[in-house]
Amino acid sequence: MKKIFLFFLIIAGLSFTYLGVKGIEVDANKNDELSNQLKENSLNRYAIYNESYEQTLNYYNVYQLWKTDNINDGDDSHIISPRDMNGGTVVSSEDSYQYGKDVLSFEPGQRATFTVNIQEAGLYQFYLDYYALDHTRLTPKINFLINQQIQFSEMNTISLEVDWKIEDKIYYDRYGDELTPQSIIDAKWYQEKGLVDPNHFFVEPLKFYLDSGENEISIELLEGYILLGDVKITNQEINTISYAEYRNQNPGESNHQKKIKIEAEDMYLKSRQSIRAKYMRDPQVTPYEYKNRVLNVLDGYSYGESGDRVTYEFDVEETGYYRLAVKYYLNTNNGLPSNRRISIDGSVPFKALESYSFKYSSSWKYEVLKDDKGTPYEFYLEKGEGHTLTLSVENSEVRDIYHHLLDVLVDMQMISQEINKITGGLEDKERDWKIVNYIPNLEKRLYDIQNRLDLAIEDLSDYSKNSKIPAIQELKIARELVHEFVIDPEELPSYMSKFTKGESSAYGRINRILPTFIYHPLHLDKMYFFDDVKLPKANANIFNRFYEGMKAFLYSFFDPKYNETAKIDDDTIEIWVNKSRLYVEIMQRMIDEQFTPQTGIKVQLSLMPDENKIILSNAAGSTPDGVMGISFQKPFELAIRGVTEDLRQYDGFYDLAEEFNPNTFIPYIYDEGVYAMPETQDVKLLFYRKDTLSQLEVAPPETWDEVISLVPVLQKYDMNFFVPIGEENSYKGLDKTTPFIYQYGGNLYNPSSMTTAINEEEAFEAFEVMTDLFTIYNLPVTTSNFFQHFRSGLIPVGIGDANMYIQLKYAAPELAGKWGMLPIPGVKNEEGDIERWDPTYGTSSIIFKNSEKKQMTWDLIKWWSCKETQADFSYNIQSTLGNKFLYMTANIEGFEMSAWPSDSKSIILQQWQWIQTTGKVPGEYMLERELSNAWNKVVFDGVNPRIAIDDAKSIIDKELERKLIEFKYMDENGNIIRPYNIPTIHNVENWVRKNEDED
Numbered sequence: 001m002k003k004i005f006l007f008f009l010i011i012a013g014l015s016f017t018y019l020g021v022k023g024i025e026v027d028a029n030k031n032d033e034l035s036n037q038l039k040e041n042s043l044n045r046y047a048i049y050n051e052s053y054e055q056t057l058n059y060y061n062v063y064q065l066w067k068t069d070n071i072n073d074g075d076d077s078h079i080i081s082p083r084d085m086n087g088g089t090v091v092s093s094e095d096s097y098q099y100g101k102d103v104l105s106f107e108p109g110q111r112a113t114f115t116v117n118i119q120e121a122g123l124y125q126f127y128l129d130y131y132a133l134d135h136t137r138l139t140p141k142i143n144f145l146i147n148q149q150i151q152f153s154e155m156n157t158i159s160l161e162v163d164w165k166i167e168d169k170i171y172y173d174r175y176g177d178e179l180t181p182q183s184i185i186d187a188k189w190y191q192e193k194g195l196v197d198p199n200h201f202f203v204e205p206l207k208f209y210l211d212s213g214e215n216e217i218s219i220e221l222l223e224g225y226i227l228l229g230d231v232k233i234t235n236q237e238i239n240t241i242s243y244a245e246y247r248n249q250n251p252g253e254s255n256h257q258k259k260i261k262i263e264a265e266d267m268y269l270k271s272r273q274s275i276r277a278k279y280m281r282d283p284q285v286t287p288y289e290y291k292n293r294v295l296n297v298l299d300g301y302s303y304g305e306s307g308d309r310v311t312y313e314f315d316v317e318e319t320g321y322y323r324l325a326v327k328y329y330l331n332t333n334n335g336l337p338s339n340r341r342i343s344i345d346g347s348v349p350f351k352a353l354e355s356y357s358f359k360y361s362s363s364w365k366y367e368v369l370k371d372d373k374g375t376p377y378e379f380y381l382e383k384g385e386g387h388t389l390t391l392s393v394e395n396s397e398v399r400d401i402y403h404h405l406l407d408v409l410v411d412m413q414m415i416s417q418e419i420n421k422i423t424g425g426l427e428d429k430e431r432d433w434k435i436v437n438y439i440p441n442l443e444k445r446l447y448d449i450q451n452r453l454d455l456a457i458e459d460l461s462d463y464s465k466n467s468k469i470p471a472i473q474e475l476k477i478a479r480e481l482v483h484e485f486v487i488d489p490e491e492l493p494s495y496m497s498k499f500t501k502g503e504s505s506a507y508g509r510i511n512r513i514l515p516t517f518i519y520h521p522l523h524l525d526k527m528y529f530f531d532d533v534k535l536p537k538a539n540a541n542i543f544n545r546f547y548e549g550m551k552a553f554l555y556s557f558f559d560p561k562y563n564e565t566a567k568i569d570d571d572t573i574e575i576w577v578n579k580s581r582l583y584v585e586i587m588q589r590m591i592d593e594q595f596t597p598q599t600g601i602k603v604q605l606s607l608m609p610d611e612n613k614i615i616l617s618n619a620a621g622s623t624p625d626g627v628m629g630i631s632f633q634k635p636f637e638l639a640i641r642g643v644t645e646d647l648r649q650y651d652g653f654y655d656l657a658e659e660f661n662p663n664t665f666i667p668y669i670y671d672e673g674v675y676a677m678p679e680t681q682d683v684k685l686l687f688y689r690k691d692t693l694s695q696l697e698v699a700p701p702e703t704w705d706e707v708i709s710l711v712p713v714l715q716k717y718d719m720n721f722f723v724p725i726g727e728e729n730s731y732k733g734l735d736k737t738t739p740f741i742y743q744y745g746g747n748l749y750n751p752s753s754m755t756t757a758i759n760e761e762e763a764f765e766a767f768e769v770m771t772d773l774f775t776i777y778n779l780p781v782t783t784s785n786f787f788q789h790f791r792s793g794l795i796p797v798g799i800g801d802a803n804m805y806i807q808l809k810y811a812a813p814e815l816a817g818k819w820g821m822l823p824i825p826g827v828k829n830e831e832g833d834i835e836r837w838d839p840t841y842g843t844s845s846i847i848f849k850n851s852e853k854k855q856m857t858w859d860l861i862k863w864w865s866c867k868e869t870q871a872d873f874s875y876n877i878q879s880t881l882g883n884k885f886l887y888m889t890a891n892i893e894g895f896e897m898s899a900w901p902s903d904s905k906s907i908i909l910q911q912w913q914w915i916q917t918t919g920k921v922p923g924e925y926m927l928e929r930e931l932s933n934a935w936n937k938v939v940f941d942g943v944n945p946r947i948a949i950d951d952a953k954s955i956i957d958k959e960l961e962r963k964l965i966e967f968k969y970m971d972e973n974g975n976i977i978r979p980y981n982i983p984t985i986h987n988v989e990n991w992v993r994k995n996e997d998e999d
Contacts, residue, residue: 033581034880038274039301039332039521041882045810046515049199052814054410060201060403062152066123071209074122077234080114080217087112091227097131099189103227108902111220116233118215123207125236126217127192129229132162134187137273137875138899140224143817144195146208147216154198154206156816157222161193162186163269163311173592174602177293180276183879186269192232199518200306201399203341203354204238223902243377246350250380252321259533260322262312262389263287264298264524271309271392273879276302284364284540285525290551297525300330304338304521309392312527315385321378322529324369326391327538329523331362334513335469338520339397342369343390344379352377355394358522360469364538381529389527395518401459402517405510408452412507415445415492416500423493433493446486453479474513478506568604573853573860576608578629578843586876587628587864595863601856618643618848625851626861628679632841635668635676636920640967645847646673650858654994659867659893663915665992668844669983670920674991677865678890681842681915682801683908684724684739686822687808689796689815692719700797701825702834704743704769710797711777720780722798725770725935728784732932734918735839740766742837742916743827749921751982754964756927756956759949768945771938781939791815799824802888805904810884821904823911837916842890870894919983923963927956 081101082090088104096103104112118124132140140160150156163186171179194205210233219228241249263286265277277295282288285296303310330338337360342353358367370376381387395402422438436442457475461467485492485499492499500507528535568574577584584605591603608614608627611634617623623643638644647653653674657665660678668676688700696717701707711721725736741748746763749756757763773779780795787807789795808819826836845861847854863869870889877885878899889895892912896905918924930952937943964970969980983991 032278034585035278035299035301037582037881038299039304041884042301042305042519042521043515045305046518048811048813050406050409050511050514052812053406054413056153056814057150059152059154059197059199059206060399063202063207066207066209072122073207073235074118074120074124074210075235076118076120076124078116078232080116080231080233082228082230085112085114085228085231088228096227096229097189099129099131099227099229101229103131103229106221106226106228108221108223108225111218112228113216113218114231115214115216116210118210118212121210121212123235124210124233125194125205125207127194127205127232127234127236128160129189129191129231130160130193131189131227131229132160132185132187133225133227134185135225136223136899137184137879138223138901139185139272140226141222143218143220143222144208145216145218145220146210148218150817151209153813153816155208157198158195158206159198160224160226161190161196161271163188163271164273164275165269166267171589171593173589174596175292178279178295179589179593180278180295180880182876183270183273189229194236196307198307200393201396201403201518203394203396205236207235240348240351240354243350243352243371247378250321252380257532258318258320258322258530260314260316260529262314262527262529263296264310264312264327264526265295266312267298267310268313268388269309269311271307272305274302274882275299275308275310276880278302282364282540283544284537297523300328300521300523303524304393304519306393306395306518306520309390311388311390314387314389314529316381316383316387316529319381319383320531322381322531323376324379325366325528325530325535326358326369327364327366327525327527328358329361329364330358330521331360332521333360333516333519334471334474335360335464335466336398336471336516337464338522339394340520340522341390341392341394343388343392344381345388346390349379350377355397357465359465364525366535366538379529391524393520393522395520398460398463398517401456401463402514404452405456405514405517408449408456409507409510409514411445411449412500415439415442416496416507419493419496427494427496431494433490435493436489442489442492443486446482446489446492450479450482450486453482471513471516474509478509481506481509569602571600572602572604573626573851573856574604574606574624575857575860576614576624576627577605578608578611578627578631581607582881583877586873586880590869590873590876591860594869595860599859599863601859603860614638614643618850621850623848623850625853626845626847626857628845628861628864629843630676630846631843632667635844635846636670638846639668639670639673639675640922643849644675645849645851645854646675647677647847647858647861648674648991650855650862652862654992656862656865657992659891660992661890661892661912661915662988662992663917663985664840664842664890666917666919666983666985666988667841669988669991671981672991676844676846677861679843679845679865680888681840681890681912682888683840683911684799684801684824684838685805685904685907685911686824687790687798687800687804688820688822689790689793689818690820691818692793692796700820700822702822703828704825705828707825708773708777711779714797715778719793720778720795722783722786722789722795722800723770723773723779724799724801726774726779726781726783727786728782730932730936731929732935734928734931735841737770737928737931737935738916738918739824739838740770743835744769745827745829745835747984748918748927749982751980754921754960754970754976754980756953756960758927758931758956759953764946764949767934767949771935771945774939775942787812790819802886802908806884806886809901821907823907823914826914836911836914838911838914839917840890840912840915841917842888844890865891867891867894867897871897871899874898874900916985921960921963921980921982922967922969923956923960926959930956 082104085104088106088110091103091105093101139162142158144155144158164183165186166183167181173179196205276299278297278299279293279295280297287294287296337357339355339357342356348354368376418439453475457472460472481498498505502508503512584607588605596602611631664678664681665674668674686700693700696713698710698713701710707721714720725732741763744762744766746766747757774781783789786798786800787804791812808815823836824838826834828834847857851857870891871894874887877887886900889898934948934952937948938945961970961974969978971977
């Protein structure tokens with residue numbers, strides 16, 4: 001044993017010696033899943049901008065057109081007070097948070113409109129006074145219209161600038177590791193804040209064109225809660241003085257030895273929730289601990305999107321001049337520099353700091369802010385408290401290069417499409433296409449692309465001050481690939497893989513590096529204001545790194561994080577979680593911060609990558625106390641085998657169940673018990689293109705009869721309607737087939753005979769409709785990707801899920817304002833109501849019967865499932881991972897309070913009134929399979945619907961009988977021994993609502 005231990009020590013020593021020599025290089029991303037995710041999120045966001053660039057009437061292009069057309073800034077100036085506006089709710093000056101006069105209060109969906117009379121037509125900026133109320137943890141967003149028009153796509157969604165305050169209290173987990181503090185909106189008046197470009201390509205606020213005469217302005221609040229004060233319409237020039245002028249304003253010399261240290265992790269304010277501090281195990285980073293995690297750097301991957309901003313507070317003990325040093329490293333982004341706009345006490349001191357460049361560095365480095373000649377800048381600071389230093393991500397210097405390359409990609413794609421029309425996409429190297437005969441100007445267009453790449457390479461070299469960085473090398477390779485076709489255009493059809501196909505093509509190389517032009521990660525350790533003092537070394541020496549590395553290595557043998565996770569004491573419950581690692585980390589943090597202090601119950605969460613592990617663990621007698629995030633089929637399968645607990649027997653079950661739609665519990669009911677607590681659930685909605693339906697002069701359908709009437713209109717223009725049963729997957733689950741059956745009043749089972757009822761009148765009518773849609777009305781039967789077909793306009797109306805909503809909202813900026821959603825189509829009943837029944841499936845939480853800590857596990861599930869915790873979890877996910885990570889809790893009241901965007905909440909809640917899920921019965925899988933088979937036989941094989949359904953019923957009934965005999969509900973002769981209670985929407989309350997007559 002000693003020899004083995006000594007061997008490992010020697011290996012470790014050699015490893016750390018190597019790392020000590022090489023380890024001057026830093027990797028802040030190593031073993032940090034969250035940093036990786038944040039980086040990927042940011043790059044994906046810019047990749048989406050690139051993909052939609054050709055189709056989007058974006059601000060950059062519109063502004064360039066205005067300048068080309070000599071449309072200049074106007075000279076008018078107007079202030080619109082709240083009393084001049086229509087909309088909102090009037091709030092008196094006494095309740096206006098010291099604004100001094102009456103203001104307007106706005107909730108999501110409310111709109112303010114006003115008119116302004118412009119003497120001189122031209123471009124104008126809008127500056128708003130608003131108070132960001134802390135009723136939610138979502139950034140306020142508005143939709144902006146001028147004369148009922150959208151002048152550029154960004155007007156559909158403009159975020160109002162807010163600050164996020166970081167809570168002062170420090171939290172630690174069970175192992176003593178410091179946790180990331182929570183952040184909340186800084187509720188205050190934001191005065192004269194200009195509406196800014198959401199992509200932050202421009203430092204100055206957005207400009208809008210106003211005609212001479214009256215203009216109607218409309219501001220709709222999409223998200224958040226605000227009080228609105230004055231709106232100022234004017235143009236404000238940014239006239240930042242030069243450094244020489246700044247220095248002359250404050251004459252004098254430095255004559256002190258003071259040093260002011262600012263730790264980068266100690267942010268006072270930040271512009272986005274997900275900007276965060278993190279831990280790096282580096283002995284020269286402060287604070288440093290080799291045993292426990294302490295937040296000691298600003299995670300550059302969370303702080304790299306255009307417009308990101310962090311502010312620090314510091315005190316000055318002695319008036320005088322100070323130099324500013326920033327300790328950073330930047331070892332990513334294809335060697336491109338990272339730019340920051342630097343403000344002190346709320347303003348940029350001089351012009352050089354409007355965009356200061358931090359160059360590539362593979363190790364920690366002190367950047368003493370200086371001019372082009374290397375002379376450090378000196379900042380005049382007066383003695384006092386509450387000074388601020390703000391660093392904002394800035395990309396205005398690279399915006400022109402970036403957009404010019406986007407134009408190059410658009411032109412390359414157009415050439416590629418023209419060639420593919422001629423060749424059919426065939427790359428035959430033996431064929432001579434004579435392509436120039438078909439595209440006479442091809443050579444000129446290729447030559448133009450080559451020249452623009454040459455110009456981009458030159459401009460990027462000037463910008464980066466380094467012509468050898470990877471980004472430029474990629475552009476040079478792309479340029480050479482294009483040059484081959486300039487020399488011989490006839491080669492292009494045979495070698496499209498060099499031009500636009502694949503990542504190694506010229507197009508692919510440009511497209512891959514473009515997001516890095518405007519993503520500016522910068523990892524920060526600390527900043528110093530200093531004068532005649534020596535700064536600490538930026539990096540630890542070899543021996544220090546080796547010594548600290550050895551200490552950390554040896555401690556790992558005793559670290560409770562790695563050695564005590566398997567030890568579950570009497571006060572700790574073990575829970576398996578079927579979610580991603582990042583979600584589990586957020587859950588564990590919430591439990592450690594909230595649940596454990598309240599109850600004294602410790603919880604050990606563990607990832608469960610495979611649900612089949614539950615069955616194996618139960619057979620081995622090694623199940624945990626409970627599982628969270630288990631899929632909707634499993635609770636019934638486990639309950640019928642006696643593995644899990646009936647939750648109705650625990651105190652608080654019925655009170656908690658009141659927060660849910662009772663029908664959500666149906667899949668988790670077996671016999672007399674409820675064996676799981678719902679956690680998440682999905683939703684289906686009708687999505688429609690407003691622009692397309694408006695052109696066709698039709699309304700989105702509310703019923704299936706209206707769908708049938710709409711389909712011929714769409715097909716006339718080579719468009720169609722999408723129903724989920726027409727997806728590419730050949731297996732049609734109950735989530736796709738039962739909506740029709742339930743909407744037409746049908747049932748799946750006959751409870752008296754325990755046979756299927758799919759052949760009865762209402763169910764059969766529904767089956768005919770769901771097949772006729774494809775056999776008679778020619779809906780597409782194998783739609784591979786509804787989102788892409790919707791985006792392209794080929795299928796402008798259809799039924800999608802929550803993921804469809806997320807994609808449209810965050811991955812299709814060109815469609816902003818052009819699409820809408822409604823509850824799914826249904827069937828009008830005798831009372832005139834449209835029944836829109838649809839199953840919703842999701843995840844749930846269970847307790848194992850063999851657990852010795854059932855009550856403690858229930859306490860956790862009860863706390864986790866309540867509305868407050870579920871809403872809090874949704875906000876924590878967004879604050880950690882970003883806005884597009886949306887969590888759909890099954891708790892109806894929790895969903896109303898959650899971070900889900902307001903523009904869809906009310907529609908989702910309307911659809912959730914029509915939840916109808918199928919009760920579980922032994923042998924149900926055969927019902928699902930045979931319904932799917934019957935649909936496929938009718939649609940693909942032309943079988944008569946009645947024959948298909950009768951054949952399916954015969955097979956289903958045989959399997960139901962077999963399984964009911966197996967579980968002792970029938971005897972061998974098919975006689976019912978004991979009744980099987982099938983939960984439905986008509987009786988589910990017997991399980992999940994308390995009988996008031998009972999004590």
